[in-house]
Amino acid sequence: MMTKETTLLPLLPLRGLLVFPTVVLHLDVGRDKSIAALEKAMLENQHIFLAGQKKISIEDPNPDEIYRIGTVAKVNQMLKLPNGTFRVLVEGLYRAEIVQYQEKQDSYMVEVTELNEIEGDKNKTKALMRHLLDQFEQYLKLSRKVKKEIFTTVSDIENPGRLADMIASHLPLKIKEKQTILETVDVPERLRHLVEFISNEKKILDLEKKIGQRVKTSMEKTQKEYYLREQLKAIQKELGERDGKLGEVGELREKIKESDMPEHIEKIALKELDRYERVPQNSGESSIIRNYLEWLLVLPWTKKTEDKIELDQAQKVLDRDHYGLEKVKERVLEYLAVQKLTNSIKGPIICLVGPPGVGKTSLARSIAESINRNFVRVSLGGVRDEAEIRGHRRTYIGAMPGRIIQGMKKAKTVNPVFLLDEIDKMSNDFRGDPSSAMLEVLDPEQNHNFSDHFIEETYDLSQVMFIATANYVNNIPAPLLDRMELISLSGYTEIEKLHIAKDHLLPKQLKENGLTKSELQVRNDALMKLIRRYTREAGVRNLERKLATICRKTAKIIISGEQKKVIVTEKRLEDLLGKPIFRYGQMEEKNQVGAATGLAYTSAGGDTLSIEVAHYPGKGKLVLTGKLGEVMRESAQAAFSYIRSRAEQLKIDPDFHEKNDIHIHVPEGAVPKDGPSAGITIATALVSSLTGRPVKKEVGMTGEITLRGRVLPIGGLKEKSLSAHRAGITTIIIPEENEKDIEDIPESVLEDLTFIKVAHLDKVLEHALVGE
Structure with missing residues (x-):
């Protein structure tokens, strides 16, 4: 058996194309290994082996990712382009197969052996050649992808293998199909492949032609139908028939004339109706006009409810639905009183700001009920598109008005209580700024002429009572904030939560879970433990969930026959809900050196915060731990600087900062802490640590400190107390300036507390530290 002769050639992998023997082609080469292969070919006999990649996306293919059969080609020309790539003119010579790879550092070298073509029966091959040429000629007449002049070139080729390769190189074949033809050394089989492909392509091109003719016929048919419909409409009119679109137009005309819309809106509606009548029923514009007319008809233009302003009744409704919130209720009653005196219908714009679960939304609903107005709520959380507020322009099918107009449709009157929920959650992106669009809605000087892009005509919002809700004032843009009156709901105290649980939440959950007061009783001490140890929030949502859990477990106990009545005490609470989830701050058991108790205001109400200071020999390093925010870190720096400046008066070694390292720590290090009210607490703990004087265990403190020792006011005194x-x-x-906030604290708490008002840190130290 003879061994086939092999040739060692550089390998150039091809992406997205193949080169057939006898075909001349331009290639753009940019990969380093490919350029190196070209350079090797140019140094020797200009011969190179071209093989296709199995996957185009691979930048540096392995031997397994390259087809083994390819074309030995001659590099006739090589030109470097300005972008660093090379344009190469190659001429395919003959088919060959890779026998072995020899990898070099910069490129692949391959040993290839030539593949000899199998000619087959001459007469059959000649017949296949003629059939292929005939099919190719017919294909060229139908196809727009291949130039017709190519037929002249290929028709002169007498060699059947070369003819097949030349035609294959001009057909829109996929790479896998081209590779199959390249690998077919049997010439008659290769010719049959091409005849089959061209035959299929011809069928597809015939179908495309027929589809094109059908579309043209359909367009002509549509024009004909429009003409016939116009004739039918004229005939129906003459006969007095009210069926079809003509009858629909008549009904719409009657509705427009009977509606309460203003005269100028009625004119616009009738004008649009005339357009609707002229437009073909199956056109897109017809549905747009119809949708627009329906919106004009359902919007309230003049219909309103009569305000029943009875202050006593309003007070009863607000007290029935909400415990506490005295300032908010007072503001609502003030508004109602002014409205009754002036007989004015201009609505104020109120913004209720407070943590989640404190009753902002339900308060707005109660306000609507107290003055006999319809209530509508629109959530603005996550709105990023200006069109959500102003609506979409009527330029495409599916356009709609914005949320304000949609809300007015739900309200059915021009003077509802309109709740804009979560106004601080709006954001903006490339589609516009919805908060800017809200300026026109909430400005009393502009909202009588509110313009929605869909409605286009101005709509009067001046009689609407807008109430917005927000969790954080800082998230509301300043221009929008300027147009609203802020009312703060700071959260409920424990005593208020106890009353809310007893009078509102527990009765509601008993009803929802099919229980009676005699079947389930929850003692006050258990309710207080539930509030303190099982929930930590400003509102009462989690408290209601825990009460619902107690009710469900009670229902199971009663149904199973274990007990007929359940009384929940502090001890029984743990059986029903498990171990307590939260702990709350407790007073130190004895006076401590270097530990002071601060008062903090969190989103879940007030809490105590122990601040600890330790000093030890070192080089003056100040360490702050406990996951403190920027503001608390700055307070610690200010307190440290103040003590350094007053070291002698405080009887502290003036060089203490050079001889000692100081560590300030706030326990519960995993919980982030920040705020401007820990200054005097940190300073007191520092002085206590450095002087050795203990801090009085019964003293708590809150206030910010300046570099000169002044004590600045804070917020949340009620919750902190x-x-x-x-x-x-x-x-x-x-702080001295917080004296005015003491009146907000419940009487039952004030009786047990002594407040010391200070303006300077010296006064703080005098009352907080033991000894002189």
Whole structure:
């Protein structure tokens, strides 16, 4: 058996194309290995082996990712382009197969052996050649992808293998199909492949031609139908028939004339109706006009409810639905009183700001009920598109008005209470700024002429009472905030939560779970433990969920026959709900050196915060731990600087910062802490640590400090005082300027607390530290 002769050639992998023998082709080469292969070919006999990649996306293919059969070609020309790639003119010589790879550092070298073509029966091959040429000629007449002049070139080729390769190179074959033809050394089989492909392509081109003719016929048919419909409409009119579109137009005309829309809106509606009558029923514009007319008809233009302003009745409704919130209720009653005196219908724009679950949405609903107005709620959370507020322009099918107009449709009157829920959750992107669109809605000077892109005509919003809700004032853009009156709902105290649970939440959950008051009783001490140890929130949502859990477990106990009546005490609470989830701050058991109790205001109400300071020999390094935010870190720096400046007066070694490292830590390090009210607490703990004087255990404090020792005011005094009272603290040091906030604290708490008002840190130290 003879061994086939092999030739060693550089390999150039091809992506997305193949080169057939006898075919001349331009290639653009940019990969480093490919350029190196070309350079090797040019240094020797200009011969190179071209093989296709199995996957185009691979930048540096392995031998397994390259087809083994390819074409040995001659590099006739090589030109470097400005972008660093090379344009190469190659001429296919003959088919060959890779026998072995020899990898070099910069490229592949392959040993290839030539594949000899199998000619087959001459007469059969000649017949196949003629049939292929005939099919190719017919294909060229139908196809727009291949130039017709190519037929002249290929018709002169007498060699059947070369003819097949030349035709294959001009056909829109996929790479796999081209590779199949390249690998077919049997010439008659190769010719049959091409005849089959061209035959299929001809069928597809014939179908495309027929589809094109059908589309043209369909367009002519549509024009004909429009003409006939116009004739039918004229005949129906003469006969007095009210069926079809003509009858629909008549009904719409009657509805427009009977509606309460203003005269100028009625004119526009009738004009649009005339357009609707002229437009073909199956056109896209017809549905757009119809949708527009329906919106004009369903919108309230003049219909309104009569306000029943009875202050006593309004007070009863607000007290029935909400415990506490005295300032908010007072503001609502003030508005109603002014409205009754002036007989004015101009609505105010109120923004209720507070944590989740404090009753902002339900309060707005109660306001609507108290003044006999319809209530409508629109959620603005996640709105990013200006069109959500102003609507879409009527330029395409599916256009709709914005949420304001949609809300007015739901309200059915021109003077509802309109709740804009979560106004602080709006954001903007490339589709516009919805908060800017809200400016026109909420400005009393502009909203009587509100313009929606879909309705186009102005709509009067001046009689609407807008109420917005938000969790954080900082997230509301300043121009929008300027147009609203802020009412803050700071969250409920423990005492308020106790009353809400007893009077509202528990009765509601008993009803929802099919229980009676005699079947389930929850003692006050259990309710207080539930509030303190199982929930931590400003509102009452989690409290209601926990009460619902108690009701469900009670229902199971009663149905199973274990007990006929369940009384929930502090001890029984753990059986029903498991171990407590939260802990709350407690007063120190004895006076401590370097530990002071601060008062914090969190989203879940007030809490106590122990601040610890330790100093030890070092080089003056100040370490702050406990996951403190920027504001608290700055407070610690300010307190440290103040103590350094007053070291002698405080009887502290003036060089303490050079001899000692100081560590300030706030326990519960995993919980982020920040805020501008920890300054005096940090300073007190520092002085206590450095002087050795203990801090009084019964004293809690809150206030910011300046570099000169001044004590600045803080917020949330009510919540902070309640947390101090809960922890057993009896004395609270507060900034002098916060004296006005003491009146907000419940009487039952005030009786047990002593407030010391201070303006300077010296006064704080005097009352907080033991000894002189």
